C-alpha cells in the first residue's frame with residue numbers, strides 16, 4: 001500500500017472507530033436511495049442540535065443521544081466487516097460522513113464541524129510523520 005492508500009483506507013477506519021457521540025452532528029437510519037429523510041430518520045444530540053438546526057428546525061423527537069449512539073455503534077460494527085459480501089461502505093470528503101449499507105438498511109453518521117477540523121488536523125499530522 002502506498003501512503004496515499006493508507007491515508008484513504010486505514011485513516012478513515014481509525015477515525016470512525018474512535019468517534020464518540022459528541023462528535024456526531026446527525027445520525028441516519030433508514031432505507032437505501034434518497035437520503036433526504038423520506039426513507040428514514042435523522043437524529044442529533046443535544047450538544048449538536050444548534051449546529052444541526054442550521055439546515056432547518058428540529059422537533060425534540062429528533063434529538064436523541066441514545067439513538068445517535070446506537071447508529072454510531074452500527075456504523076462502527078459494519079466497518080469492522082469491510083469486504084463482507086453485500087456490504088457497502090463510504091466516507092465523505094474530509095470525514096464529512098461515514099456510511100454503511102447492507103440489504104435494505106442504511107446507517108450513516110455526519111460529523112460536527114469541530115470534530116471534522118480536529119480529526120483532519122490529527123490525520124494530516126500523522127500522515128506527515130509516516131511519509
Ligand SMILES: [Zn+2]
Nearest residue numbers: 034036037038
Ligand atoms: Zn427523499
